[in-house]
Amino acid sequence: xxxxxxxxxxxxxxxxxxxxxxxxxxxxxxxxxxxxxxxxxxxxxxxxxxxxxxxxxxxxxxxxxxxxxxxxxxxxxxxxxxxxxxxxxxxxxxxxxxxxxxxxxxxxxxxxxxxxxxxxxxxxxxxxxxxxxxxxxxxxxxxxxxxxxxxxxxxxxxxxxxxxxxxxxxxxxxxxxxxxxxxxxxxxxxxxxxxxxxxxxxxxxxxxxxxxxxxxxxxxxxxxxxxxxxxxxxxxxxxxxxxxxxxxxxxxxxxxxxxxxxxxxxxxxxxxxxxxxxxxxxxxxxxxxxxxxxxxxxxxxxxxxxxxxxxxxxxxxxxxxxxxxxxxxxxxxxxxxxxxxxxxxxxxxxxxxxxxxxxxxxxxxxxxxxxxxxxxxxxxxxxxxxxxxxxxxxxxxxxxxxxxxxxxxxxxxxxxxxxxxxxxx
Amino acid sequence: xxxxxxxxxxxxxxxxxxxxxxxxxxxxxxxxxxxxxxxxxxxxxxxxxxxxxxxxxxxxxxxxxxxxxxxxxxxxxxxxxxxxxxxxxxxxxxxxxxxxxxxxxxxxxxxxxxxxxxxxxxxxxxxxxxxxxxxxxxxxxxxxxxxxxxxxxxxxxxxxxxxxxxxxxxxxxxxxxxxxxxxxxxxxxxxxxxxxxxxxxxxxxxxxxxxxxxxxxxxxxxxxxxxxxxxxxxxxxxxxxxxxxxxxxxxxxx
Ligand SMILES: Nc1ncnc2c1ncn2[C@@H]1O[C@H](COP(=O)(O)OP(=O)(O)OP(=O)(O)O)[C@@H](O)[C@H]1O
Ligand SMILES: [Mg+2]
Numbered sequence: 001x002x003x004x005x006x007x008x009x010x011x012x013x014x015x016x017x018x019x020x021x022x023x024x025x026x027x028x029x030x031x032x033x034x035x036x037x038x039x040x041x042x043x044x045x046x047x048x049x050x051x052x053x054x055x056x057x058x059x060x061x062x063x064x065x066x067x068x069x070x071x072x073x074x075x076x077x078x079x080x081x082x083x084x085x086x087x088x089x090x091x092x093x094x095x096x097x098x099x100x101x102x103x104x105x106x107x108x109x110x111x112x113x114x115x116x117x118x119x120x121x122x123x124x125x126x127x128x129x130x131x132x133x134x135x136x137x138x139x140x141x142x143x144x145x146x147x148x149x150x151x152x153x154x155x156x157x158x159x160x161x162x163x164x165x166x167x168x169x170x171x172x173x174x175x176x177x178x179x180x181x182x183x184x185x186x187x188x189x190x191x192x193x194x195x196x197x198x199x200x201x202x203x204x205x206x207x208x209x210x211x212x213x214x215x216x217x218x219x220x221x222x223x224x225x226x227x228x229x230x231x232x233x234x235x236x237x238x239x240x241x242x243x244x245x246x247x248x249x250x251x252x253x254x255x256x257x258x259x260x261x262x263x264x265x266x267x268x269x270x271x272x273x274x275x276x277x278x279x280x281x282x283x284x285x286x287x288x289x290x291x292x293x294x295x296x297x298x299x300x301x302x303x304x305x306x307x308x309x310x311x312x313x314x315x316x317x318x319x320x321x322x323x324x325x326x327x328x329x330x331x332x333x334x335x336x337x338x339x340x341x342x343x344x345x346x347x348x349x350x351x352x353x354x355x356x357x358x359x360x361x362x363x364x365x366x367x368x369x370x371x372x373x374x375x376x377x378x379x380x381x382x383x384x385x386x387x388x389x390x391x392x393x394x395x396x397x398x399x400x401x402x403x404x405x406x407x408x409x410x411x412x413x414x415x416x417x418x419x420x421x422x423x424x425x
Numbered sequence: 426x427x428x429x430x431x432x433x434x435x436x437x438x439x440x441x442x443x444x445x446x447x448x449x450x451x452x453x454x455x456x457x458x459x460x461x462x463x464x465x466x467x468x469x470x471x472x473x474x475x476x477x478x479x480x481x482x483x484x485x486x487x488x489x490x491x492x493x494x495x496x497x498x499x500x501x502x503x504x505x506x507x508x509x510x511x512x513x514x515x516x517x518x519x520x521x522x523x524x525x526x527x528x529x530x531x532x533x534x535x536x537x538x539x540x541x542x543x544x545x546x547x548x549x550x551x552x553x554x555x556x557x558x559x560x561x562x563x564x565x566x567x568x569x570x571x572x573x574x575x576x577x578x579x580x581x582x583x584x585x586x587x588x589x590x591x592x593x594x595x596x597x598x599x600x601x602x603x604x605x606x607x608x609x610x611x612x613x614x615x616x617x618x619x620x621x622x623x624x625x626x627x628x629x630x631x632x633x634x635x636x637x638x639x640x641x642x643x644x645x646x647x648x649x650x651x652x653x654x655x656x657x658x659x660x661x662x663x664x665x666x667x668x669x670x671x672x673x674x675x676x677x678x679x
Contacts, residue, residue, distance in 0.1 A: 238485055259602040308522035312585070315480060316592060317512030327524055357475070 026305060028195040039260060044404075045176040050352025052201055054186040055141040055149040059091035061120065068124055069131060084124075088139065090425045095180075096171060099349060107168050113140040115188070115200045133349040138184065143198035143391030147200030148172060149181065150394075162389065164392045189398065193366045194380065198391025201384070203402050206368045208357070209279055209374030210406070212367060216283020217347050221290045222340055226329075228291075229336075234324045253292035261353025269357060277373040285353045297339020301332035308390040334418040341414035345407055349379040375385045431456035431596060431626040432477060437491035439472055439481070440655045446472045450491075450652045452645055454596075459618060460635040461658070464647035465678060470630045473647070474598050477628065478514040479507040495596070501533065512539055515589035519601040521581035523573030523588070528565050531584055532556060532572040535592035551591060554677075559587035560617050578611025586617065590625070599629040603636065615640050634674055637664050646670045648678075 059381045065072065068082045073359060092108050093098075097295075099105050116139040124130060126166070129197050141149070144163050148154055164172070175181040193205025232249075236242045264285035274281050305328045313323035329336075354360065359375050360383065367374035375383070381399040384392045432454040439447040447469045454460045462470040472481070479500060481487040488574075492499045500510055512535075523531050532552040535541075552569075556562040561583040565576070565639035573584050582602055589597055603611040618627060618640045631637050637644050638658060645655040646669070654661060654670045665671045672678045 063429075306522075308518065308520060309524065311480065311516075311518060312484065312522045312524060312588075313534075315478070315511060315516035315518070316538070316588065317508050318534075318538050319508050322538055326538075331525065401466075 009263055039066070044397050044400050046395055048399075048401045049151050051189055051237065051398030052186050052392040054188070055146040056138040056182055056184045056207075057141045057145070058096060058136055058138050058180040058182075059088070059112075059135045059267050061091050062088050062125060063087065063130050063132060064090070065132050074128060074321055076128060079121060079125050082121070082124075084120040085114075087120060088112050088116060089328060094173075104167065105164065109173060111168075111171070112143045112144050113197060113199050115197070116140050138182070140199060141181070145172065145181075145391050149183070168399045171356050187353060189395070191398075193364050194362055194375070195364060196362075197394060198389055199215060199390070201395055203377070203380065203395075203399055205363060205397075206375045206377050206380035207402065207406075208367050209282075209363075209380075210376040212279035212370050212374065213282040213354075213359075213376055214288060214344060216370060217286040217290055218282055218340075218344060220284065220287040223344070224287075225291050225294035225340075226298050226336060229295045229302065230324055230329065232295070233299045233302045233326065235320060241422075249295055252294060253297075256352075257289050257350055258260065258352040258356065260285050261356030263288065264353065265356045273315055275371050275373075277361050277363070277375070279359075279367065279374050279376065280370040281357050281375065282354050282374075283370075285357060286347040286350060288349050289350065293343035293346065294336070294340050294423055297342070298332070298336045301335025302328060302340070304335065305331045330421070333421045337414060337417050337421070345410055348376075348406060349378055351376070351382055354379055359383045375405070427456065428455040431495065432493045432628075434473075434476070435492040435494070437473075437476065437493060439476060439487070439490070440488045441484070442486040442533070445650060447476075447650050452652055452655060453464065454626065454628060454642060456626050457622060457624065458642040459622045459629060459640050460643045460645065461629045461631070461641035462628065462645050462647060462674070463634065463637050464653075465673065466632075467470055469650045470645040470647050471600050474516075474600055474628060474630055477596070477598055478511050478516055480511075480516065512592050513594055514596040514598060515592065515594035517582070517585050517589055517597065517599040517602050519604055521578055521585050521605065523576070523581050523584050525572065525574055527570045528556075528573050528576070528584060529569045532587050532591045535588060539592055541592065555587040555591040556584075558590055558621070559583045559622075560613060561587055576609075579606045579613060582606060582610070582614060583617065584607060585620075586614075590621070594625065596626040596628065599627065601630050604632065611636070636661070646673060648673070 017089055067086050085400050089109060159166055189199050189202050191204055192200060192202025195201040264281060268281045268284055269276055309327050310323050315326050354376055360379050363373050363375055381396055384396040384399060430453045434450050434452045437450040464470055475481045476489055492501060521576060530554055531556050533548055536548060536551050542551050576584060603614050641658045644658045644661040646653045648669050654667045662674060
């Protein structure tokens with residue numbers, strides 16, 4: 001062996017060792033990340049899966065004409081003014097005849113959610129023939145009962161820790177023994193907006209709020225950001241002024257998002273008098289926040305396109321603008337879209353700037369347009385998390401599940417779109 | 426036969442920032458002939474070539490003084506549109522640079538942006554003729570919709586030539602078009618240059634003395650930013666007037 005070969009083989013040993021060490025740390029890092037991810041996801045799933053079912057109680061409801069339609073009009077519109085609470089109370093009294101005094105009865109009446117009254121009204125209005133008849137109906141239980149039903153171990157808790165007293169517990173057990181209590185699909189969660197009652201609160205309102213907000217963000221942000229990226233990178237002369245702009249765009253990308261919220265409050269609400277809590281304003285604020293991200297990724301992907309493509313087009317007599325729009329931009333589209341999706345994902349998860357413009361309000365109505373009051377998914381999660389009632393715990397986790405699902409969907413769309421663009425060789 | 430002059434540079438000086446890349450170049454390029462530019466690396470051949478269709482405009486620090494006349498018109502005049510100029514003076518680059526699109530799209534791009542074809546048929550025809558002129562048609566006629574980047578290096582370079590002639594330029598500039606190619610592909614391109622010189626004025630930069638001798642009618646020797654000698658190719662190679670030219674073609678400087 002020559003002297004050099006010896007030297008090299010000696011140093012090789014060391015180099016191989018350091019490579020192995022690096023590989024070990026890499027695997028360690030990824031392993032830790034995966035464990036954390038699985039822990040977080042599974043704890044969210046375990047906590048949140050309950051939110052997709054709710055408890056129902058079966059009662060024999062007597063659709064008393066005296067109560068529903070005292071004037072005997074047979075006109076469903078008239079049924080709206082009836083007091084359906086009375087029907088439920090009567091049914092409860094029939095079920096538990098031993099409950100006589102008003103105070104004890106109040107403890108019993110909290111079993112049924114107030115949403116059940118709405119359901120009975122709908123039922124009566126849609127089926128007139130039901131008036132005067134008795135029928136067994138599954139009614140939505142209140143959140144308290146739902147919590148007890150979902151956590152059977154609570155029966156053994158001390159009375160004061162249990163949310164319900166011993167008598168209520170015995171009623172609950174009676175219902176259970178008779179098979180008059182069951183789980184059903186929680187349709188409210190995916191079809192309602194927020195509510196003070198956990199069993200009636202839903203995510204649809206904030207989902208649509210997020211959708212409208214992001215729609216505004218995307219429509220404002222994408223064209224403006226791509227156009228500015230193209231202009232700065234390809235067309236603008238390189239001088240002090242454009243350097244200055246470039247530095248400031250990079251700085252903007254690092255500005256804490258809440259500052260954009262303050263800006264939105266000061267300008268969009270106080271000066272321009274746009275509606276408070278509205279997706280259009282939220283979208284504008286998030287667009288400000290997302291602009292620098294997309295501009296920077298646009299410029300980076302434009303830079304990555306080989307200059308020979310530009311030269312080829314310009315050499316053929318294309319204008320600079322044509323060279324960019326025909327060849328450079330399509331080439332850099334995958335990169336631009338990746339940046340856009342990253343920016344939009346950030347915007348979807350953003351809550352701080354939206355608090356500033358009032359999108360944190362308690363909103364019961366599902367937003368139907370860009371100017372309706374609305375809230376967004378992360379703010380809804382925050383709102384539920386900060387509410388004391390026990391029933392909101394699983395809603396919070398379920399809200400996170402919905403938010404994560406949306407993020408996954410958005411990222412898959414990004415992958416799909418990117419592949420579609422890249423397929424053009 | 427009296428040669429007509431197609432391109433004429435007059436007192437041309439080019440700077441990259443502070444650095445002078447070309448000084449006082451006076452060169453006449455005859456019409457429908459092949460002119461080769463030779464010289465050691467860094468002497469300014471590419472710079473000169475890129476001045477001829479104002480490709481240097483896109484280099485921010487590049488400054489051009491003096492005049493270049495194409496058909497008696499100064500192309501550095503204020504109101505001349507460099508885009509139109511580049512349609513008249515096509516360019517083929519050192520490294521083949523087809524667009525990442527189909528072979529057809531590559532050739533059709535120039536005619537499309539300049540509106541040279543009135544119908545789809547006309548465009549198809551134009552693409553076919555251009556590919557034929559570039560000697561590529563038979564090799565690609567069955568895969569015209571495949572990406573241009575899927576061709577071999579030599580085919581890509583001929584595709585770039587087809588792309589350039591599709592806009593019917595008057596002049597074709599080639600910057601070391603064969604430097605990335607093997608001898609067979611090179612021979613094909615040289616044949617093609619010979620063929621094209623019947624209709625086009627060609628200026629070619631090359632590092633190969635043999636290539637210059639084979640394809641060109643006129644040869645210009647550059648050294649350190651100056652034009653040392655220009656003349657009929659046979660004359661420059663057989664009895665150079667300048668000592669530097671002699672040294673370069675015999676391999677003493679390079
Ligand atoms: N974009 C540029 N910026 C700054 N200087 C440049 C630029 N392009 C070329 N130069 C300089 O100008 C001089 C001439 O370069 P040019 O590319 O014209 O040489 P060349 O003769 O084509 O060389 P080669 O045979 O290696 O291609 C060189 O000294 C080079 O460093
Ligand atoms: Mg060169």
